[in-house]
């Protein structure tokens with residue numbers, strides 16, 4: 122596999138060195154408490170504060186928002202976020218809490234926000250001071266996102282919002298929400314507009330947030346109810362009735378297929394942040410007895426473990442090949458597979474880990490006899506969050522079939 | 533050694549790949565292929581080696597078999613990624629020719645050190661060659677040859693010899709009392725009998741080759757070492773051929789799913805057709821990324837070349853099977869006919885899937901490297 126540092130241009134090489142130097146002294150120590158698998162399951166203020174502190178210090182050091190303009194609090198660099206991400210990953214830092222802000226709100230704001238709004242919101246987003254959430258899904262609108270019903274009624278220069286969003290990750294900590302609203306009931310896609318709306322400052326003044334509990338027992342997503350919330354027209358992103366186009370930018374970035382690289386850190390491996398990857402799977406198979414010998418010596422399990430290793434390596438190599446245009450059949454073909462593959466491969470890998478663990482796979486978090494501290498059952502269940510959220514695997518296959526293979530739309 | 537991020541896939545490599553694609557597009561349509569190899573559907577016919585020698589001559593003139601020959605033997609010495617690009621295009625065209633066979637011999641000869649140079653020069657001058665080392669059970673273990681050598685005379689039979697009736701030279705692995713050696717011999721030398729196999733694949737030929745007191749030149753004492761060094765390239769090139777052919781299967785089948793209508797809709801509207809086609813695409817892309825990673829490793833990370841080549845061939849073998857299965861199924865009745873082009877690729881891919889080790893075989897070898905060997 123490649124060593125990407127060997128391909129850096131001078132700006133990237135210098136920046137990489139800066140990242141390395143800074144991370145060498147400033148990578149935070151592991152916390153004394155358990156962190157969830159991802160930011161989407163942050164449950165306590167303690168967890169949130171630790172992670173926010175990390176994001177703020179990384180931002181102050183120039184490792185967050187590197188490729189955004191200086192005027193909006195960015196680093197004003199070109200193609201450097203990937204470098205920062207690689208170095209943060211290598212340094213095994215914690216992950217950043219404001220992932221919806223960084224990954225979805227920021228690129229959408231940059232492309233569609235009014236000047237003043239960008240200057241006001243982006244720096245606080247990058248530093249993690251403001252946590253963001255995404256209000257797209259509704260009880261009646263999931264995969265068919267363009268059918269959302271939450272309605273914004275025009276009232277002079279303002280809009281009055283009523284409706285019901287659901288599965289809203291991080292809403293319980295959020296200052297702001299990106300939201301897809303209906304401004305015209307007579308047409309489907311063309312009746313949508315895209316806004317940013319305040320959450321924490323509007324609690325009990327038009328907004329209420331109710332936590333929902335996931336199958337893992339964790340919290341992290343919520344219902345958000347809007348009752349006559351009044352917002353200014355300046356909070357609209359893009360033209361009236363163009364909400365669908367704006368949402369496309371958000372969704373592309375959500376699926377790692379957008380133009381801007383999302384600031385992303387996290388490689389820290391404590392007992393609680395357990396990745397569903399083959400390194401951990403092989404580690405488990407070495408430690409587990411299976412039919413009288415180490416699981417790693419069982420020919421059938423070896424075959425299945427190798428299948429996972431091969432697919433995991435292929436996914437990494439897909440990313441690398443994305444950067445070599447001469448080896449691409451279609452410009453978006455690999456990028457649009459990313460989210461689908463990442464979530465499905467992790468699902469298969471963690472499912473296999475449960476089989477390798479055998480009877481011990483019944484032991485969950487907190488059981489002292491559980492292999493890997495009971496993380497595998499949690500990791501496995503968590504992968505369903507990823508094959509469902511951000512466009513289900515079925516919807517991803519529709520998109521690939523229609524956009525890349527030009528097959529007839531399934532609707 | 534670390535790999536360059538762009539696989540070292542240079543502008544030159546890109547040019548070669550593009551021009552190969554154009555060459556086949558302009559000179560060798562699938563229609564021509566069908567007329568050439570599928571003229572006779574009688575399965576009791578004698579095995580034939582059907583190919584277009586004139587077109588092959590043009591390819592020789594373009595220098596395609598020179599690419600992998602080291603500069604010291606008057607070749608171009610291009611990196612394996614550039615060669616893989618060419619092979620991918622030849623696979624897409626399912627072009628019957630001894631390109632892969634000759635490349636295989638080239639990589640083994642190049643691993644023989646100076647003693648391989650004279651033979652490599654012959655290849656540089658246009659000679660074609662193939663490997664003869666597999667036994668009658670089709671074992672892919674490199675040491676399992678049935679041919680033996682005593683006092684520079686070869687005896688025994690080599691099985692599953694690829695494109696044996698197209699090539700000028702054989703590179704034979706034979707056992708002698710001190711170990712395994714490699715021999716270079718003309719394919720029509722006295723004492724050699726080429727028995728053509730009846731095979732499923734219409735785009736290749738295959739034979740078992742009998743040696744009876746054949747005088748041959750020993751060119752490598754430690755034959756197994758040379759084979760071990762060369763095989764990652766051999767697996768990788770076959771995998772490159774497979775992904776090219778699979779891309780043809782994908783494009784041809786999606787085209788059909790866009791145009792054929794049933795229940796007032798194009799077939800591709802139905803997710804039972806759409807989603808598996810997407811899965812074919814996903815498998816091709818995984819295999820393709822692994823092919824270029826393995827090819828790059830051959831020149832830049834040789835200590836891991838075998839590991840990556842096992843990944844590439846395992847992934848390509850699965851892709852070959854799945855793309856073939858869906859290509860016939862989604863063409864319906866027409867897909868089941870001799871007339872329809874998908875059968876040609878179906879058969880070629882079945883052959884490629886198994887050749888030099890199927891997916892399970894490569895995963896087992898990979899496990900030996902990654903997890904350690906078991907008894």
Ligand SMILES: Cc1cc2nc3c(=O)[nH]c(=O)nc-3n(C[C@H](O)[C@H](O)[C@H](O)COP(=O)(O)OP(=O)(O)OC[C@H]3O[C@@H](n4cnc5c(N)ncnc54)[C@H](O)[C@@H]3O)c2cc1C
Nearest residue numbers: 255256257258263264288289290506509510511512513515
């Ligand atoms: C952990 C998690 C976090 C989330 N966070 C957020 C968030 O922060 N903000 C937000 O807005 N939303 C969020 N979501 C919601 C998520 O985007 C939706 O759950 C998702 O889009 C699916 O919608 P649905 O749940 O209504 O399922 P449905 O759309 O009802 O789908 C049910 C099943 O039918 C299948 N299906 C539906 N349509 C088709 C079709 N056309 N073809 C084939 N199969 C189809 C689906 O694939 C699925 O298997 C989150 C979800 C999860 C699980």
